[in-house]
Amino acid sequence: MTSAIEVRNLRCEFRVNGGWFAAEKRVIAVDDVTFRVPAGSVLGIVGESGCGKSTLARLILGLLKPTAGTVLVDGKRLFDLDRKARARLIQPVFQDPFASLNPRHRIKDIVALPLTAQGTFSRAEIERRVAQILERVGLSAAMGERMPAQLSGGQRQRAAIARALVLEPRIVICDEPTSALDVSVQAQILNLLADLRRDLGLTYLFISHNLAVVEHVASEVAVMYLGRIVERNETDALFRAPGHPYTQALLQSVLTPEPGRGVPDIGLGDAMPDPSNIPPGCRFNPRCRIAVERCRTVAPSPMARPPQGMVECHLA
Amino acid sequence: MSALLEVEDLVVTFGGRSAAVRGASFRVEKGETHCLVGESGCGKSVTALSIMNLLARGGQRSAKRMSFAGTDLLSLSDREMARLRGNRISMIFQEPMTSLNPAFTVGSQMAEVLTRHKGGTRAAALERSVELMGRVGITAPEMRLGQFPHQLSGGLRQRVMIAMALMCDPQLLVADEPTTALDVTVQAQILRLLATLKRELGLAILLITHDLGIVARVADRVSVMYAGEVVERAPTAELFRSPQHPYTRGLLSCVPVPGRVQRDRPLGSIPGVVPAIGPGFAGCAFRSRCSQADATCEHEIPRRQAGGTHDYLCRLAPQVSEPQPA
Numbered sequence: 001m002t003s004a005i006e007v008r009n010l011r012c013e014f015r016v017n018g019g020w021f022a023a024e025k026r027v028i029a030v031d032d033v034t035f036r037v038p039a040g041s042v043l044g045i046v047g048e049s050g051c052g053k054s055t056l057a058r059l060i061l062g063l064l065k066p067t068a069g070t071v072l073v074d075g076k077r078l079f080d081l082d083r084k085a086r087a088r089l090i091q092p093v094f095q096d097p098f099a100s101l102n103p104r105h106r107i108k109d110i111v112a113l114p115l116t117a118q119g120t121f122s123r124a125e126i127e128r129r130v131a132q133i134l135e136r137v138g139l140s141a142a143m144g145e146r147m148p149a150q151l152s153g154g155q156r157q158r159a160a161i162a163r164a165l166v167l168e169p170r171i172v173i174c175d176e177p178t179s180a181l182d183v184s185v186q187a188q189i190l191n192l193l194a195d196l197r198r199d200l201g202l203t204y205l206f207i208s209h210n211l212a213v214v215e216h217v218a219s220e221v222a223v224m225y226l227g228r229i230v231e232r233n234e235t236d237a238l239f240r241a242p243g244h245p246y247t248q249a250l251l252q253s254v255l256t257p258e259p260g261r262g263v264p265d266i267g268l269g270d271a272m273p274d275p276s277n278i279p280p281g282c283r284f285n286p287r288c289r290i291a292v293e294r295c296r297t298v299a300p301s302p303m304a305r306p307p308q309g310m311v312e313c314h315l316a
Numbered sequence: 317m318s319a320l321l322e323v324e325d326l327v328v329t330f331g332g333r334s335a336a337v338r339g340a341s342f343r344v345e346k347g348e349t350h351c352l353v354g355e356s357g358c359g360k361s362v363t364a365l366s367i368m369n370l371l372a373r374g375g376q377r378s379a380k381r382m383s384f385a386g387t388d389l390l391s392l393s394d395r396e397m398a399r400l401r402g403n404r405i406s407m408i409f410q411e412p413m414t415s416l417n418p419a420f421t422v423g424s425q426m427a428e429v430l431t432r433h434k435g436g437t438r439a440a441a442l443e444r445s446v447e448l449m450g451r452v453g454i455t456a457p458e459m460r461l462g463q464f465p466h467q468l469s470g471g472l473r474q475r476v477m478i479a480m481a482l483m484c485d486p487q488l489l490v491a492d493e494p495t496t497a498l499d500v501t502v503q504a505q506i507l508r509l510l511a512t513l514k515r516e517l518g519l520a521i522l523l524i525t526h527d528l529g530i531v532a533r534v535a536d537r538v539s540v541m542y543a544g545e546v547v548e549r550a551p552t553a554e555l556f557r558s559p560q561h562p563y564t565r566g567l568l569s570c571v572p573v574p575g576r577v578q579r580d581r582p583l584g585s586i587p588g589v590v591p592a593i594g595p596g597f598a599g600c601a602f603r604s605r606c607s608q609a610d611a612t613c614e615h616e617i618p619r620r621q622a623g624g625t626h627d628y629l630c631r632l633a634p635q636v637s638e639p640q641p642a
Contacts (some may be wrong), residue, residue, distance in 0.1 A: 182355035187585035255529030
């Protein structure tokens with residue numbers, strides 16, 4: 001069976017100006033990342049800001065060209081496809097529904113744009129499909145006539161989801177789709193995404209910094225740190241028995257609504273990760289509370305972890 | 317004994333249109349962490365700003381009572397309030413980058429707080445800055461004095477803001493979503509710091525947040541806000557054990573809890589959106605989203621007691637909490 005998404009040895013570097021007199025810096029945003037997402041499943045990607053998770057999303061969408069490595073979507077190389085074919089295969093939903101919808105277009109025109117851009121649909125067909133998808137995501141026909149500014153945050157995210165699904169893609173990249181929303185609205189959107197996946201047989205790559213949300217939606221989870229996937233496993237296994245000290249710290253830092261338990265000491269220290277200055281050895285070693293000498297010199301290679309996972313740690 | 321901060325029937329309007337806060341009442345005791353929790357637009361930040369008298373132009377506040385350590389805040393002149401602000405009441409905000417001046421070093425901004433309120437030399441103020449930066453867990457504080465805000469990470473900036481807020485030994489710290497812009501790992505560190513400061517300095521904290529996880533872990537007491545009103549007030553453990561207002565119950569069901577996840581079951585959610593509340597609105601603001609609403613909800617709602625210091629704004633009688641499934 002072909003994977004919905006297959007990423008092999010993917011690497012992405014940026015060159016950034018260091019300032020007026022400083023040397024140019026090399027930022028390694030994604031560093032030798034390999035994984036597969038089986039069709040119909042949900043891979044959650046978690047990590048702190050700057051870990052490369054959004055860069056990874058842009059690489060998979062074909063919005064960025066990798067420095068090295070390959071991305072196969074539905075078994076095809078993205079760069080062999082033209083934009084229209086790519087749009088029929090894979091679509092994004094971004095974090096901020098305020099920024100991702102054109103403020104000067106009506107909702108129904110925004111949702112229709114992917115169809116119009118294909119150039120192969122009749123006007124009647126476009127109208128029929130737009131009406132259908134708006135109803136499917138829970139927006140009334142009257143909402144379609146409105147401008148984005150007249151909608152609430154949750155309604156706008158529904159419109160963004162409608163736009164992503166109107167071409168009936170197989171794969172949707174959700175990049176922090178609920179981070180800008182209130183909890184009650186977040187729950188509505190997560191439930192909607194779950195229904196759509198089940199009914200339409202979609203595959204999601206679900207990027208979030210919120211581990212509780214990822215645990216709720218993902219069948220498999222990958223933890224990113226400074227551009228690498230440092231641990232990956234089935235969701236239940238990863239949450240029950242995290243192998244990497246970074247995964248353990250992330251899980252501990254989730255504040256569940258349980259009074260009286262206080263705020264845990266996760267002991268990560270202040271050495272914030274800097275992708276332009278990746279430490280030698282294990283890249284997590286400056287913040288790791290159990291690091292030994294080997295961690296400072298030798299980079300760990302991926303080791304298998306039951307049932308289906310991997311972890312990159314000398315001590316796991 | 318009177319509370320450190322007492323707010324009774326606070327009303328805030330902007331330009332005479334619909335009210336952002338409609339009769340909020342709560343008390344913050346000495347040395348306690350009090351959380352104002354609610355979703356965006358519920359009036360929690362406006363409540364905090366009106367206590368500090370920092371409302372945006374056009375904002376009008378009125379209240380039956382708003383007192384801090386026995387001082388009536390409503391009768392203070394701007395100059396008297398400026399003397400209190402940053403001194404006995406300090407405030408920190410969500411995005412530390414926008415609340416620090418990018419053109420001045422950390423040291424000069426911190427020192428100014430002390431020299432302005434308490435006088436004294438700049439050298440003494442810088443010494444105090446170094447001491448407080450050490451206290452809030454900033455490494456190499458002497459070096460930080462000469463750095464500019466953009467040279468610090470988000471977590472460090474928020475620590476600088478907290479250190480700056482502590483310069484004059486305040487009795488009350490108002491913190492408006494202090495960790496929302498930070499990564500979860502940094503958030504845990506900052507919240508631990510606030511808890512330590514509260515314990516060691518006897519600081520009272522009014523913490524404004526939308527995150528029920530934070531509320532559960534740091535608050536002593538909670539006030540839940542919805543559409544400009546405090547709809548439920550309770551000690552933290554009591555609120556989570558036996559929430560009474562349908563909005564509080566709905567909000568709690570929306571939060572995915574790790575380890576208790578059932579992937580194929582939908583999360584609880586609250587249908588609909590917050591209604592527009594114009595002049596002349598009466599009754600319960602939650603009734604259009606509430607499954608238990610009836611005609612009586614269109615009239616004035618009584619504040620009901622559900623135990624000693626637990627009350628809520630709803631016509632429904634208190635319910636005994638059913639034991640939670642483990």
